[in-house]
Amino acid sequence: MTSTQTIGERTAPPPQLPPPRGELSEAVTAFLVAERRRLPGAREMADADPLGEDMQLALHLAYELHYRGFAGVPDDMEWDPELLRLRGAMEHRFEQTLRDRCGRFGSVAEGFEAILTVPADGTGVSRFLLRQGTLDHLREYAVLRSVYQLREADPHLWVVPRLSGRAKAAMMAVQYDEFGCGRAERMHARLYAHLMRELGLDSSYGGYLDLVGPEALATVNLMSFLGLHRALRGALVGHFAVLEATSSPAASCMVAAMRRLGAGEAAIHFYDEHVEADAVHEQLVRREVVGGLLDDEPGLAGDVVFGIEVTDFLESVFTDTVSRAWDAGTTALRRPLPLPGPK
Amino acid sequence: MSTSDEAEQGSARPRATEAPRVVAVEGGPLLVEGPVEVVLPDGTTRMCERPVIALCACRRSLRLPFCDTSHRRRQRGVRPLLSRTTTPPHVRAEGTERAEEGLT
Numbered sequence: 326m327t328s329t330q331t332i333g334e335r336t337a338p339p340p341q342l343p344p345p346r347g348e349l350s351e352a353v354t355a356f357l358v359a360e361r362r363r364l365p366g367a368r369e370m371a372d373a374d375p376l377g378e379d380m381q382l383a384l385h386l387a388y389e390l391h392y393r394g395f396a397g398v399p400d401d402m403e404w405d406p407e408l409l410r411l412r413g414a415m416e417h418r419f420e421q422t423l424r425d426r427c428g429r430f431g432s433v434a435e436g437f438e439a440i441l442t443v444p445a446d447g448t449g450v451s452r453f454l455l456r457q458g459t460l461d462h463l464r465e466y467a468v469l470r471s472v473y474q475l476r477e478a479d480p481h482l483w484v485v486p487r488l489s490g491r492a493k494a495a496m497m498a499v500q501y502d503e504f505g506c507g508r509a510e511r512m513h514a515r516l517y518a519h520l521m522r523e524l525g526l527d528s529s530y531g532g533y534l535d536l537v538g539p540e541a542l543a544t545v546n547l548m549s550f551l552g553l554h555r556a557l558r559g560a561l562v563g564h565f566a567v568l569e570a571t572s573s574p575a576a577s578c579m580v581a582a583m584r585r586l587g588a589g590e591a592a593i594h595f596y597d598e599h600v601e602a603d604a605v606h607e608q609l610v611r612r613e614v615v616g617g618l619l620d621d622e623p624g625l626a627g628d629v630v631f632g633i634e635v636t637d638f639l640e641s642v643f644t645d646t647v648s649r650a651w652d653a654g655t656t657a658l659r660r661p662l663p664l665p666g667p668k
Numbered sequence: 669m670s671t672s673d674e675a676e677q678g679s680a681r682p683r684a685t686e687a688p689r690v691v692a693v694e695g696g697p698l699l700v701e702g703p704v705e706v707v708l709p710d711g712t713t714r715m716c717e718r719p720v721i722a723l724c725a726c727r728r729s730l731r732l733p734f735c736d737t738s739h740r741r742r743q744r745g746v747r748p749l750l751s752r753t754t755t756p757p758h759v760r761a762e763g764t765e766r767a768e769e770g771l772t
């Protein structure tokens with residue numbers, strides 16, 4: 326079979342471990358580099374905020390072992406039982422917190438109705454960028470989203486072996502598109518790397534992790550959480566449907582914002598691609614993936630609704646946090662970006 | 669799953685010998701199995717290599733002939749996000765009607 330994998334850049338080395346943000350993430354980091362043999366128990370983390378800085382980073386560290394890992398951390402740490410035990414305890418707290426915030430929608434149809442009625446992206450960030458954003462705002466947004474976009478679609482692939490029939494086939498039709506229809510240079514994650522470089526940013530995977538706050542990390546941790554648990558396959562599918570349904574109009578807005586700000590064509594291309602792609606994906610995911618799964622397993626409707634709601638909730642928290650920072654004239658990152666270097 | 673079931677659901681890709689399937693979405697686009705080449709009224713062509721392509725059926729798209737979910741905004745009474753000045757030149761004419769509700 327002819328390979329297209331050599332086109333463009335090589336696979337980068339795994340990212341560096343970021344500095345810890347509290348006791349939990351400190352403990353996980355030390356465990357990963359074998360400086361410590363014991364991890365905190367459920368009781369010791371009772372005071373940690375499940376949506377806060379420390380636990381969200383600790384969760385991210387635990388999940389990253391299933392993707393690319395970290396420099397200096399052995400690959401087989403992915404299945405370390407002690408780490409999995411702690412991850413399970415953190416996931417339990419995370420899920421409880423999220424479930425407490427959900428329960429508005431009585432049915433899948435009601436959930437979709439709500440997210441399709443509200444303008445995508447909660448009108449917040451992309452509209453801010455369109456109306457009054459600067460290139461620096463655009464860079465900050467690119468950094469915040471990079472934790473997901475540089476691994477675009479990876480977390481959703483976990484669900485594929487848990488689906489069958491229509492749901493599985495349609496999921497793969499969407500993912501084929503996400504991964505560039507067989508061409509490495511068209512993979513959406515690759516297009517995002519181009520966007521970052523065009524904005525004068527470092528496009529290396531995990532390169533800005535230390536600047537990204539818990540609200541953005543939580544949106545990505547949610548994907549891994551739902552993707553890695555077969556029991557939550559319904560929620561993963563509901564979550565994915567929200568991403569696809571809200572993406573296209575938000576991408577239109579981003580294209581307009583980037584043109585207004587004079588961003589380069591490679592940067593614009595990423596969002597431009599998503600306007601048409603996600604208009605298709607939305608239809609496939611709602612009709613075939615969600616519809617197919619619920620035909621096979623009607624009992625999962627409640628989980629699909631949870632996936633819709635929880636995604637809407639975490640995206641709203643993210644959007645509100647970024648909007649508040651920008652409205653106040655401050656950075657939406659944990660620290661301001663260094664001045665952009667040459668392209 | 670039987671063939672007629674699949675036809676109703678509109679999901680299954682046909683075998684190579686079968687005709688490409690087009691699925692009309694209520695209130696939305698036409699889903700066409702790709703890749704396709706679309707010839708526009710001015711004689712220009714648009715190639716689309718996706719496995720499924722959404723062709724606009726409401727004529728509100730700013731990216732004709734492709735769907736950009738504009739059917740949804742109009743349908744739901746949510747204001748569109750783009751204005752005439754931010755619309756790419758090749759779709760400006762089609763975007764004019766909506767541009768009057770635009771933001772900038």
